[in-house]
Amino acid sequence: MRWQGRQGSGNVEDRRGRGGLAIGGGIGGVVLLILGLLFGGNPSELINVGSQSGGQVNDVESDQKAQFVSVVLQDTEDVWNKLFAEQLNQDYQEPTLVLFSGTDQSGCGTATSATGPFYCPLDQKVYIDLSFYDQLQSRFSAPGDFAMAYVVAHEVGHHVQQLLGITDQVRQNQRGMSKAQANELSVRLELQADFLAGVWAHHADAMKNILEGGDIEEALNAANAIGDDRLQMESQGYVVPDAFTHGTSKQRMYWFKKGYQTGDLNQGDTFKNAE
Template sequence: MKWKGRRQSDNVEDRRGMTSGGKTLVGGGVLGIIILLINLFGGENAQMITPILEQLNQGQNQQTIEQRDLTSQELEEQAFVKTLLADNEDVWSRIFEENNLNYKKPSVILFSGGVQTACGNATSDSGPFYCPGDQKVYMDLTFFEELKTRFGAKGGDFATAYVIAHEIGHHVQTLLGTSSKMREMQQGLSKVEANKLSVCLELQADFYAGIWTHYNQEMNDILEKGDIDEALSAAQAVGDDAIQAKIQGHIVPESFTHGTSEQRKYWFMKGYQSGDINQGNTFREFGYNLN
């Protein structure tokens, strides 16, 4: 992906150099895998893990925060994320303006180990997620190495770009009211039916990641050979069916919350190839009327 030399966003906060004495947030082991499965590319579903995390973190003592200098590699990663966020800001500001709407820019928080959010405390095991409570995206960049080693994704800079664009897609859903309408529809439904609505929300965020790719290519000529394959490999790796087959050895479609690998790839490509935001009503495609 061609990214150097463009504007960088001021809305990135890098907390990776911050450590807190002896405080240890829960994570790792079986619990870490469970949280990762629940919340991979978390989006609105990040709120599902909040009670678990808050209960398990209860009673831990707050220690003094210490700051270290970031490494040269971390500074390079920071510059990359700042550029990606700036690209998202430019693309979505343009799309919103074209539709007579105002785009409110989100923030991205880079962290290591654990982080406190308006959706509760979370660890690196949560995977990247968007918190609607504070309209921020939270990411531990070590996730992308795990995505490659544990789940078989190709990796690469455009895999990271796809993930960030997906999470920004959840911010777009918050601004447009899609997320709140979905939560209203989930009230009183069975868990299986509520999960189907969550799948629609996640697939639409994949579609928005494709929309961003389409517009950003048009505006900045960002793509290099293999970039789209990197995004599709990441989408393949984080499909509910792929994760369940990898972790538990069998697939339970009724428990899907993000969509299958094929669905995730399809909706990303539909956004990328069409460039038409009006073609991304995943709820209607699955038979729901989200007014």
């Protein structure tokens, strides 16, 4: 993906490294804090110095990933501002992307690196621990920057659904349903977010020429890797459709590809389509 040298979004909230003295390296941080208090220095500055003395390569790599997702977020803002204005006659309310490490608090509860990226409709924020970037490659065998771009665009797709009232309608319809029926609606909501990620890719490339050879294949590979049937088979050796949360590999690939190929919001009714 062509992203370097381009502007990032101003709607990024960087919460990485929070946790007080742990930033300064445990006992070493405590020592620096005491020295700062004794000799009149700024403890936070001393702790920062202590933090920067090691792991510089990892810091640079992490900062590059943070800049990358910031650029992707800016691209989503440009696309959805345009589509909301021209096709929906609405103003697009841009979400905030929260970068965190380890654990954090969201409007929907505790965010952890184990849960993976997610969107919280209660505070309209996307939460991402950048370690997921590495998990895509190591755990899911889905390398490439556009694999991560697809993940970000999928979560922003949930924000679009929230703004359009789709999410609330689904939650309302789930009341009184059986667990299996309610779960199927949740899956269809996720598949629509995949479709919207594809719509974003279509228009972002038309607007900014962001795609390089192999980018769409990276996104499709990621969609395939994190399909429910594949994850269940790998973890337990069998598939339980009633326990799906996001859809099969085939479904996720189908809807992202359809969104990318058509770029047409009217083609994304996953609730009526049998695919």
